[in-house]
Amino acid sequence: MEELQAKLAGCGNKLIKGKKRIILCVTVTDMLRKMSTEASSIAQKLKTVLDKIQVASDKRPQALQYASPLLVAVSKTKSLDMVIEAYDAGQRHFGENYVQEVEEKGHDIELLDHCEDIKWHFIGRLQRNKVAKLLGVPNLYMIETVDNERLAKAINDTWGRLNKPAPIKCLAQVNTSGEESKSGCTPDSTLELVRYIKDNCPHLDLAGLMTIGSFDHDPKAGINPDFQTLVQLREDVCKALNISTEKLDLSMGMSADYEQAIVMGSTIVRIGSTIFGARNAPQSKATQEEAAEQAKEHEQDKSTQEEAVKSQTSKMKNLSID
Numbered sequence: 504m505e506e507l508q509a510k511l512a513g514c515g516n517k518l519i520k521g522k523k524r525i526i527l528c529v530t531v532t533d534m535l536r537k538m539s540t541e542a543s544s545i546a547q548k549l550k551t552v553l554d555k556i557q558v559a560s561d562k563r564p565q566a567l568q569y570a571s572p573l574l575v576a577v578s579k580t581k582s583l584d585m586v587i588e589a590y591d592a593g594q595r596h597f598g599e600n601y602v603q604e605v606e607e608k609g610h611d612i613e614l615l616d617h618c619e620d621i622k623w624h625f626i627g628r629l630q631r632n633k634v635a636k637l638l639g640v641p642n643l644y645m646i647e648t649v650d651n652e653r654l655a656k657a658i659n660d661t662w663g664r665l666n667k668p669a670p671i672k673c674l675a676q677v678n679t680s681g682e683e684s685k686s687g688c689t690p691d692s693t694l695e696l697v698r699y700i701k702d703n704c705p706h707l708d709l710a711g712l713m714t715i716g717s718f719d720h721d722p723k724a725g726i727n728p729d730f731q732t733l734v735q736l737r738e739d740v741c742k743a744l745n746i747s748t749e750k751l752d753l754s755m756g757m758s759a760d761y762e763q764a765i766v767m768g769s770t771i772v773r774i775g776s777t778i779f780g781a782r783n784a785p786q787s788k789a790t791q792e793e794a795a796e797q798a799k800e801h802e803q804d805k806s807t808q809e810e811a812v813k814s815q816t817s818k819m820k821n822l823s824i825d
């Protein structure tokens with residue numbers, strides 16, 4: 504890079520006469536310099552995050568020291584070049600929120616050629632009508648957002664039809680904060696969902712639990728109750744299924760709170776803006792449409808659930824009258 508810059512700067516003096524061409528050379532040199540600092544900054548930011556992960560890991564109580572936390576670099580709305588940049592810096596696990604976007608990136612020829620060992624985590628709201636598309640993405644490693652039985656079954660059946668050598672890793676997503684805007688099953692129904700997957704979905708490998716948690720909690724204000732809920736749920740689930748807690752991952756912690764999450768036992772952290780910078784709006788028109796659809800389906804699911812609760816309540820009322 505430096506050699507190229509020197510050559511380009513030199514060309515202004517030696518080869519090309521005339522003001523315009525010199526300006527062009529200077530501009531190209533500036534561009535190259537800018538590219539090289541941006542490139543090293545993703546690598547630097549990754550290194551900073553990995554160092555902090557290490558420090559937080561060392562602070563964990565002895566019982567939680569059994570695993571090093573996995574860093575998932577969340578590349579939603581970020582360019583393929585940035586993904587490749589991070590890959591070149593050694594990062595292998597990447598998180599995406601939109602099926603459309605992970606499909607475009609995952610099928611890209613240059614990426615397939617250059618990033619053979621990439622591992623995609625799907626961390627967005629997943630609609631059943633997009634399951635087939637998502638499961639067709641090469642190097643899909645894990646679906647972190649399975650939050651209901653119908654979705655689990657759809658993934659199971661589709662993965663089964665694809666005749667893959669191993670089941671697909673999934674996490675049960677829990678809405679620990681109870682906020683309506685967040686996906687996830689309720690803490691109360693987590694065990695039921697986990698049991699359903701274990702008993703009915705041979706093509707899913709239930710690898711753990713995931714939560715987003717409330718954005719309002721300030722990590723400086725003390726222990727995040729959402730993380731505490733997820734830790735407790737893992738205890739409960741493992742006890743009920745008679746498996747050791749080490750068998751189930753906990754995916755919790757984002758840019759603002761991953762250090763605390765790790766100290767509390769997180770084994771997967773999903774970090775976006777700290778590595779890649781502030782998020783952009785969804786890039787392609789298709790992704791924007793998907794974002795809108797996701798929001799709409801979420802609304803519909805909510806009203807279906809409300810209907811179910813209402814009819815259940817009225818049944819119960821009728822019963823008590825009889």
Ligand SMILES: *Cc1c(COP(=O)(O)O)cnc(C)c1O
Nearest residue numbers: 577626757758759773774775776
């Ligand atoms: C966007 C996103 C992240 C990353 O968030 P940052 O605050 O940018 O680190 C993590 N998890 C999920 C589910 C996300 O949607």
